[in-house]
Amino acid sequence: MSTSLFSSFWHRVAAVKPRLRSHVEINRHLYRGDVWYVIQDDASGRFHRFTPQAYALIGLMDGRRNLDEIWHSAGEQLGDDMPSQDEVIHLLSQLYRVDLIQTDVIPDIAEASERREKDRRSKLLAMVKSPLAIKIPLLDPEPFLNRTAGLSRWLFNPLSGLIWLCCVGWALMQAGYHWDELTENLADRVLAAENLFLIWLVYPFVKLIHEFGHAYALKRWGGEVHEMGLMFLIFMPIPYVDASASAAFTNKYPRMMVGAAGIVVEAFIAAMAMVVWVYAEPGLVRSVAFNALLIAGVSTLLFNGNPLLRFDAYYVLADFLEIPNLGSRSTRQIAYLCKRYLLAQEHEESPAYSRGEARWMVFYAIASFIYRIFITISIVLFVASQLFFIGILLAILSLYNMFGKPLLSIIKYLFMDRSMVQKRGRAALVVAVLTGLTGVLLFVVPVPRMSVVHGVFWAPDSARLMAGSNGFLETVAVASGEPVKAGQVLFISRNAELESQLDRTAGRIKELLVHYRTAVAEERQNEAGIILEEIQQARAELSRGLAEKRGLQLISPADGIFQLALPVDPKDRFIPRGTLMGYLLQAGNYRIRAVVGQSDVEAVRNDLKGVSVRVSERLEKTIPATLVGEVPSAQKALPSAALSVDGGGQFALDPTVKERPEAFEPVFLFDLQVNNMPVSRIGERVYVRFEHTPEPIGFRLYRQIRRTLLRQLEF
Template structure:
């Protein structure tokens, strides 16, 4: 055993007897033929993914064995993949930061376990992007539990068939009336003060229904939702709901269904709004219905449903191709290439863990960046002629979110 296996901080953790908290849930997932274990905190919804080697350590954390005993046992079971003591400490830090384990620890050890460079306070995480700040307001789980049996028929296979029929009818109606639809989508009309005010008031209402779609889908398969609040997106109040508990679902189709449910709700609302718009004269109701169509239809195609942006479509793609954290790991792979081949760093570590991932990493990162830049310049072009200051603000937001924040995180 080489000297690098040992750590100068080992004495601080060796005698601890960690145990998984009662709120910690463990689920076994298969990604690209490999076994992974997802540990989730049922109170916060936070999920962490570990390979089989790491779980051989975590699975022994019952409060009966010390860290040193757990580490020694792992070495006897599989000497070839025996982790170093620093790696064991990093594992403890990760579990501790996510509140997945508990143990009687000394203040000096608490400081060690809380010094992870990747760990930040909840407030810092929520305000990391000044153009997208989250304010949690309530725990909706009891409300969702109360109403889930009433909503359940809307999440059945029969309801899905009905949804498909409505979508097909709406597509046919949109095709027949396409000229009228396009004639109403002029820049001057869409960006008029009255219409912008109507959009500003309508958007949060549609998004509440979108988020409730996610939430009731989580409840359908036994998950919990403990956070709901308001997100200020470019100073526009938008409701959000933490549905990350679905990440612990063992079946891929369930995770995909949760991610898709919000878009399905929006598309249904957009279809119903189309039928209203086709059957009323000009006026407030017509304008409202048209804006609902834009929010639920166009924004779903360009933003929520597009896998190149980190919204619902992205999570559907990541689950479908069985590559969790696709965007983050794609960025990490390009960082690895720089360290490995430009800087010749011997410590460079590839995020590739399964066959076929490399191609996705090489393709997704550049395509995602190009599409985000395309959307950014499209928004600037759309509004700058009529609202120059807003165009400048969008440009600043783009520079911060696309360049400065990713560079700071890396």
């Protein structure tokens, strides 16, 4: 409400007789317990929301009453809520700008033409600003949808919903069961040239069904679809339909169903693709099903199914919260808070109509901004890795849209808006303080810096128990984890061939001894000498055989706790000589082998202030450690599969190497000394924290951005 009910400009418009255009339809909606009126413009497809006070004026615009009569009549209805003359003039100008009313005054043809030309330029400019999502209208699908409207009742009913739940639930269970097979070597499979061609073919088809889901949902609840075309999303042509007519639905749940229809349809497509993928033989059909599953699943999760982007889930969330125009109003709410509390603009009004709306708007504005930055950077890096110069242009345009354009708007408001004439000193102070504070926080204030990596409990060579001879394991005399004494038998193996060889060697020695005595008795000195050498060789062979036989029994060299290194049931397995059988653990000095990625190795080598370790089973306890060594060069072999992503670690495995765990990118190995560490399992995961010199966040962000550019673009 204005301070005064009257306006000095009222005499200019008081005699005007406005009336709503014939293509305008008004619907009564309920948002968060408050009544609103939504005006639908069938000519432009736009929707406009007005308060009951505004509707009291609009409803009287029949072309017979002049504006002064309308104002007085509305005043009689509204009483204390009566609008001022300035507010009525503002409402009239709003209705006129969006072509919802006409008056008895001869229209300004030049002005109308200028407005149409401005709208056309705005659409072209929007296409230039958003080159990743360009829309081209092609046809009106309404006649086709009318002929097939019966299909909508089959698609959207309780029985169809139950079938959908069963299919999607089954597909989710299958995805969990086949997760390793679905995700194995995923990047190489998806980005292979032949697979990219399949995606290019399958994606538009999946999205066509998606869009018809919106269209039939709209028909199911009585709406109309008059626009269908192509949208180039990241240069890929996909169909779209204009389902904005659902905004006229009085009940929010049909509106939500129209918005969610595409997600529902894609989930069903993913379920059907899972059926084909599970039961089809390897080949083209299975590859097409995999790509349909990938498109209907991943794209839905990242785009259509994510309310932080203005796709399907965004409109579902806005309807569920009953906050129309959630995205734009959230931005305006942040602007209101800044103007009101930073710039002391007391006349500013919040776009939120309740505290609940205000909280949702602030949360949504921050969350959506962060996610838009993440998804835009991901898309730009992907495009730049394939098309470098186009990616760079997209990066510049994206940075301008996300940061440059809002910054220019802020500067323009601070120094050119008339409402800031009396506040420019405060504005300059606020800008200076915020800029200085940001600079200090980013580039002056040091914050703790550390590298947290994974490692494994690494036993010294003296703790390793190796098989002393080839044989088949017959007995594991001690269970893993039990204490043992020095000299106690741990393993017993058998080797029938070795036993036969020992028997033959012993028999040969007896035979040679008989021949030797006979040669000595008959004084055949030369022959006796030769036989003696053979006896010595046979005895050496017997000695080696006996040593191997003793090696079939593995004996504990000292007191400690035994840990088995073989599989759970190693009995009757052939164990070659030198096989690691287990460990003899003793409380004392042990080492940890930590695996460091390329991004952290420089700081670990050149700026190390301290090291601490936490064992995965006792995370609450921090154990000090000392860096004692480094494997001289980078390598890909990991000390343990527990350090891979599949084992819960940090490093992706190279899918081309099956024999041993090998990282996709080179890593660096460091050995840590941990004194008086309690006995633990060899190979147990540990978390290692390397502490470095504190450093401001800005320098770290710069290094991270530089590493990302080098890794993704070699730039």
